[in-house]
Amino acid sequence: MSTDYPDFGLDAAQRRDAVFAHRYEYPGMDGARGELWCYSDALAYAPGSLVRLMISSSVERAELEIARDGAELRAVLKGTLSGLRWQPTPEDCSVVGCGWESAFEFRIGEDWPSGAYRVSLVAAGSDGAPVRSHHLFIVKPRPGPKPRRILQVAATGTWTAYNTWGGSNHYRGLTGPNRDQYSPTVSIERPWCRGFVVLPAGAPRVPLECQPPPGAPLRYPHMEWAYATGHSTKYASAGWASYDSHFMRWAERAGYAVDLVSQHELHYEPELLHDYDCVVMVGHDEYWSWEMRDAIDAYVERGGHLARFAGNFMWQTRLEDGGRRQVCYKYRARAEDPVYRERDNSRTTGSWEAPETGRPGAATFGLNAIDGLYAGWGGCAARGVRGFPVYRPGHWAFRGTDLSYGDLLGAEGHAFGYEVDGLPYVIRDGLPEALPTGGAPESLSILALGMSSLIEEPRSQADTDDRFIGDEEATYVAELRFGDASEASVDRVKRGCGMIVHFTRGAGEVFHAGSCEWVAALLRNDAMVARVTSNVLDRYLAGS
Numbered sequence: 094m095s096t097d098y099p100d101f102g103l104d105a106a107q108r109r110d111a112v113f114a115h116r117y118e119y120p121g122m123d124g125a126r127g128e129l130w131c132y133s134d135a136l137a138y139a140p141g142s143l144v145r146l147m148i149s150s151s152v153e154r155a156e157l158e159i160a161r162d163g164a165e166l167r168a169v170l171k172g173t174l175s176g177l178r179w180q181p182t183p184e185d186c187s188v189v190g191c192g193w194e195s196a197f198e199f200r201i202g203e204d205w206p207s208g209a210y211r212v213s214l215v216a217a218g219s220d221g222a223p224v225r226s227h228h229l230f231i232v233k234p235r236p237g238p239k240p241r242r243i244l245q246v247a248a249t250g251t252w253t254a255y256n257t258w259g260g261s262n263h264y265r266g267l268t269g270p271n272r273d274q275y276s277p278t279v280s281i282e283r284p285w286c287r288g289f290v291v292l293p294a295g296a297p298r299v300p301l302e303c304q305p306p307p308g309a310p311l312r313y314p315h316m317e318w319a320y321a322t323g324h325s326t327k328y329a330s331a332g333w334a335s336y337d338s339h340f341m342r343w344a345e346r347a348g349y350a351v352d353l354v355s356q357h358e359l360h361y362e363p364e365l366l367h368d369y370d371c372v373v374m375v376g377h378d379e380y381w382s383w384e385m386r387d388a389i390d391a392y393v394e395r396g397g398h399l400a401r402f403a404g405n406f407m408w409q410t411r412l413e414d415g416g417r418r419q420v421c422y423k424y425r426a427r428a429e430d431p432v433y434r435e436r437d438n439s440r441t442t443g444s445w446e447a448p449e450t451g452r453p454g455a456a457t458f459g460l461n462a463i464d465g466l467y468a469g470w471g472g473c474a475a476r477g478v479r480g481f482p483v484y485r486p487g488h489w490a491f492r493g494t495d496l497s498y499g500d501l502l503g504a505e506g507h508a509f510g511y512e513v514d515g516l517p518y519v520i521r522d523g524l525p526e527a528l529p530t531g532g533a534p535e536s537l538s539i540l541a542l543g544m545s546s547l548i549e550e551p552r553s554q555a556d557t558d559d560r561f562i563g564d565e566e567a568t569y570v571a572e573l574r575f576g577d578a579s580e581a582s583v584d585r586v587k588r589g590c591g592m593i594v595h596f597t598r599g600a601g602e603v604f605h606a607g608s609c610e611w612v613a614a615l616l617r618n619d620a621m622v623a624r625v626t627s628n629v630l631d632r633y634l635a636g637s
């Protein structure tokens with residue numbers, strides 16, 4: 094493996110800006126060249142319903158194409174839009190929504206299969222080069238029993254949390270007295286940032302594909318690529334293009350029938366889960382509401398099968414205004430979330446493991462983010478395992494893989510990383526066992542276990558200045574667990590892990606490979622990861 098970081102032609106100052114400058118999409122950012130921006134009035138639509146596209150454009154005409162993005166890209170609607178116009182956008186559009194008027198309306202065809210639909214707009218820019226924009230909406234399945242069909246839940250809470258469009262998200266923002274704080278409230282009524290819907294095939298993922306030599310400075314190639322190519326600084330952190338799409342495409346090409354919903358359907362229409370024998374979520378899936386968890390818990394209790402190939406189950410959100418806004422105070426929850434001061438403050442939008450909430454993520458999914466976290470990038474296990482070290486190769490999920498105790502599953506496709514989920518554990522007679530403090534169901538078995546880190550520990554002064562991940566997570570978790578962020582407390586929480594687990598619950602069961610990058614291994618045709626994925630899906634679709 095190369096020891097050199099990839100070079101995208103940036104100088105040192107640009108590389109620093111790529112990581113640390115607050116870069117985001119905003120109306121007018123491309124100046125005289127011209128711009129097209131688009132969002133829709135909902136995340137997901139039932140067949141036959143009306144879709145409104147809110148478009149703000151510096152050009153009067155644009156070509157429109159809508160295509161289902163699955164095993165293949167299949168166009169369902171094409172046309173020319175005229176009469177487009179530039180629409181005023183409020184300064185705090187990320188928080189309150191853009192408030193644009195509808196520019197084009199159409200009905201979802203009764204025969205459009207459930208899935209993700211890409212909206213492409215293209216027009217001639219003033220310099221002759223095309224101006225493009227992309228949007229994505231979901232077509233929901235019709236109600237009714239769905240034998241042999243998978244229901245995939247897109248991680249739309251995480252897309253919303255990371256969306257950089259307009260300047261504020263749950264990570265950085267233009268809010269607070271100095272207009273420099275992340276926003277606890279973000280709107281879905283704004284375009285997706287550049288790179289959430291479509292990406293070129295070679296776009297770097299977050300985990301490093303090089304082995305930095307000792308003493309090498311910390312670098313974050315994906316953000317350098319984003320800077321060099323005009324993509325969102327968060328393109329590799331969330332979104333359909335980096336994560337959810339890779340499962341949908343792999344599964345359909347492998348012959349599975351897949352329907353798609355957003356997380357809003359879990360929140361507002363939980364009954365649709367019960368039409369399916371197998372529900373899947375993938376990628377980076379970090380933000381959930383209490384109601385969404387209730388939906389999954391009830392589904393599994395009643396005999397449902399949940400296959401989660403995803404990482405970073407971390408924050409509780411609340412939905413407001415009929416789902417148009419997502420609320421998550423995160424690190425500032427106790428100081429600022431008004432719900433924290435209510436008599437029942439379980440809905441405080443912080444960590445699921447916070448005592449006021451007391452609903453460990455592991456109770457639903459078998460794993461927690463705060464016992465896992467970063468692997469394979471920056472200063473966090475950057476030279477780590479790349480695959481899951483296997484401890485219980487006899488489990489049915491590994492049938493046909495030839496895996497033995499101590500083998501790595503998914504190292505070829507780099508399945509382990511970016512963010513992984515874990516549990517407190519002990520190793521007894523060479524086998525990991527979950528500790529009850531993690532909140533996982535008693536029936537849980539740990540099949541694979543690798544290491545991760547909650548902290549990017551500086552090895553030099555240069556590192557201290559150049560850390561992107563830093564110690565924010567470790568400090569937060571130390572405070573959560575021990576009430577302080579002293580060196581001793583941080584030391585107790587900083588050693589994370591990442592696991593594959595399986596458990597039964599009520600009449601149902603859950604398989605969880607807790608890594609954001611599982612889908613990257615499917616994308617890279619990692620045969621063993623594909624086999625394990627199929628083993629799980631086939632068993633769950635058979636209803637056993």
Ligand SMILES: [Fe+2]
Pocket residue numbers: 377379405512
């Ligand atoms: Fe995350």
